[in-house]
Amino acid sequence: MRNDTPPRIAVVGGGLAGLTLALALHRAGLECRVYEQAPQLGEVGAGIQLAPSATRLLHRLGLEPALRSLAVEPAAMEFRRWADSSVISRGLLGVHCEQRYGAPYYALHRADLHRVLVEALPRGTVRLGARCTGVEEDPDGVVLRFADGSEAGADAVVGADGIHSVLRRALVADRPRASGQSVYRGLVESRRVPAVVAEPRVLLWLGPGRHFVCYPVSDGRLVNFVATVPTTGATDESWSGQGRVEDVVAAYDGWCADVTSVIGAADEVSLWALHDRAPIERWSTGRLTLLGDSAHPMLPFLGQGANQAVEDAVALAGCLRDATSGTLPAALERYESMRRPRTTQVQERSRGNSTAFHLPDGDAQRERDARMGTPAPERQDWLYGYDVERSLAAHQPA
Ligand SMILES: Cc1cc2nc3c(=O)[nH]c(=O)nc-3n(C[C@H](O)[C@H](O)[C@H](O)COP(=O)(O)OP(=O)(O)OC[C@H]3O[C@@H](n4cnc5c(N)ncnc54)[C@H](O)[C@@H]3O)c2cc1C
Incomplete structure (x- = not known):
C-alpha cells in the first residue's frame, strides 16, 4: 500500500457484524472483502x-425502506x-422511540436482517467457504491463511468472527466463560398465541432462576421466543443444537x-448454552482489529450484541475513511478507544441482568420490581440515545 492510497480491508466473518461493516466501508468508498467460513x-x-442507536445507523446506510417493510415496531416493552x-x-x-430518539425500535427475523445486508452489498464482496486459520501481520500489510491452503492479502484485517474468534487469539489468550444458563429459542405462528400478539410488544416474564x-x-406473522433456564449437564464450546419442546414445557x-x-x-426449539468473555484491555494492533462478538461477546440479557456490532461497524468505517498506510494504526486506535468503554459498560450490564432477572421471590425481588416499576423515561437514554457518528465527530484525531 502506498502511503496515500485508501486501505484495502479484509473482514473475517460474514455475520451481522461483518456484513454491516462491509456495507459501512462500501458507503465510505473503501475496498473490502468478507471471508466467511460457511458454504452459504x-x-x-x-x-x-x-x-x-443501531437503527439510526442502518437507516443512514440506506436500509430504511427494507427494514420498515420487514420489521415490527413494538408499541412497548x-x-x-x-x-x-x-x-x-x-x-x-x-x-415514543421515534420522538425521543429520532429512530425506531425494531423486532425482526434475523434471516431478514441478514438478507437485507447481503442485498445491499456489491456482488462478489463475500467469499464463501473461506475458513480463516491465521493471520500474519507486518509493517506493510496482513496475510490471511485459510483452511483450504489459500491466502489473501490486505492492508488491514478485521475479525468479525464471533465469540470463538480466531483473530482474537492474536491479541489475548482468554476463553469463553460459561454463564450457567442456556436458552431455548423458537418461532411460533402468531395466530396460535392471540393473547401475546393482541398488541405488538416485547414481553419479558421474570421468575426464580429463569x-x-x-x-x-x-x-x-411469527412470534419469537427465548426461554432462559439453568444449564443442566456439560456443555462444550459447540454449544448450540436441537432442544426438546417437552424440556421447555417442564x-x-x-x-x-x-x-x-x-x-x-x-x-421445535433450538438450545444454546450462553457464554460471554470478560472485557479486554486491547483489541487492536497496527493492522488488525476486532468487531462485534469477537471483540466483546456478551450475554443477551440487554438484547445488545448486534446493536453494539452495528455501532462498531459505523465507528470503524468512519475511522478508516480518511486513513492511509501511515495513519492506519492511529485509525484503529481511535476506533478502539471510542468503542471499548461503551461496549464494556454494555457487557457488564448484560451480565448484571442475569442476576437481577432471576431473583427468587422475596424482598430483593420486590425491591427490584418497585425500582423497575417507577416511571423513568430517561432510563434508556444512555443506550438508545447514543449516536456513534456524533461521538466520532467528538473523537477527532489530534
Ligand atoms: C438468545 C440470544 C438472543 C439475542 N438477542 C439479541 C437481540 O435481541 N439484539 C441484539 O442486538 N443482539 C442479540 N443477541 C446477540 C447477537 O446475536 C450477537 O451479538 C450477534 O449476532 C453477533 O454477530 P457477529 O457477526 O459478531 O458474530 P456471529 O453472528 O457469531 O458471526 C460470526 C461469523 O463469522 C464466521 N466465522 C467464524 N469463524 C470464522 C473463521 N475462522 N473464518 C471465517 N469465518 C468465520 C461465522 O460463520 C459467522 O458467520 C442475542 C444473542 C443470543 C444468544
Missing part, C-alpha cells in the same frame, strides 16, 4: 431486537411476573398461561 450465507431461525403475568413495568417504544421473552417478527411448569401457551405452540 444465512442466520439462525430466530428473532432480533434492534434499538434506536413490558416486564411481568412469572406466576400471574401481572405487569412490573411498561416502557413505551413505537412512536425468564421468558417473546416478541413478534416477520411483519407480525422447565416452565407452573408459569402463567401466557408463557405456557407460547411454549405449547412450538413444534
Whole structure:
C-alpha cells in the first residue's frame, strides 16, 4: 500500500457484524472483502431486537425502506411476573422511540436482517467457504491463511468472527466463560398465541432462576421466543443444537398461561448454552482489529450484541475513511478507544441482568420490581440515545 492510497480491508466473518461493516466501508468508498467460513450465507431461525442507536445507523446506510417493510415496531416493552403475568413495568417504544430518539425500535427475523445486508452489498464482496486459520501481520500489510491452503492479502484485517474468534487469539489468550444458563429459542405462528400478539410488544416474564421473552417478527406473522433456564449437564464450546419442546414445557411448569401457551405452540426449539468473555484491555494492533462478538461477546440479557456490532461497524468505517498506510494504526486506535468503554459498560450490564432477572421471590425481588416499576423515561437514554457518528465527530484525531 502506498502511503496515500485508501486501505484495502479484509473482514473475517460474514455475520451481522461483518456484513454491516462491509456495507459501512462500501458507503465510505473503501475496498473490502468478507471471508466467511460457511458454504452459504444465512442466520439462525430466530428473532432480533434492534434499538434506536443501531437503527439510526442502518437507516443512514440506506436500509430504511427494507427494514420498515420487514420489521415490527413494538408499541412497548413490558416486564411481568412469572406466576400471574401481572405487569412490573411498561416502557413505551413505537412512536415514543421515534420522538425521543429520532429512530425506531425494531423486532425482526434475523434471516431478514441478514438478507437485507447481503442485498445491499456489491456482488462478489463475500467469499464463501473461506475458513480463516491465521493471520500474519507486518509493517506493510496482513496475510490471511485459510483452511483450504489459500491466502489473501490486505492492508488491514478485521475479525468479525464471533465469540470463538480466531483473530482474537492474536491479541489475548482468554476463553469463553460459561454463564450457567442456556436458552431455548423458537418461532411460533402468531395466530396460535392471540393473547401475546393482541398488541405488538416485547414481553419479558421474570421468575426464580429463569425468564421468558417473546416478541413478534416477520411483519407480525411469527412470534419469537427465548426461554432462559439453568444449564443442566456439560456443555462444550459447540454449544448450540436441537432442544426438546417437552424440556421447555417442564422447565416452565407452573408459569402463567401466557408463557405456557407460547411454549405449547412450538413444534421445535433450538438450545444454546450462553457464554460471554470478560472485557479486554486491547483489541487492536497496527493492522488488525476486532468487531462485534469477537471483540466483546456478551450475554443477551440487554438484547445488545448486534446493536453494539452495528455501532462498531459505523465507528470503524468512519475511522478508516480518511486513513492511509501511515495513519492506519492511529485509525484503529481511535476506533478502539471510542468503542471499548461503551461496549464494556454494555457487557457488564448484560451480565448484571442475569442476576437481577432471576431473583427468587422475596424482598430483593420486590425491591427490584418497585425500582423497575417507577416511571423513568430517561432510563434508556444512555443506550438508545447514543449516536456513534456524533461521538466520532467528538473523537477527532489530534
Ligand atoms: C438468545 C440470544 C438472543 C439475542 N438477542 C439479541 C437481540 O435481541 N439484539 C441484539 O442486538 N443482539 C442479540 N443477541 C446477540 C447477537 O446475536 C450477537 O451479538 C450477534 O449476532 C453477533 O454477530 P457477529 O457477526 O459478531 O458474530 P456471529 O453472528 O457469531 O458471526 C460470526 C461469523 O463469522 C464466521 N466465522 C467464524 N469463524 C470464522 C473463521 N475462522 N473464518 C471465517 N469465518 C468465520 C461465522 O460463520 C459467522 O458467520 C442475542 C444473542 C443470543 C444468544
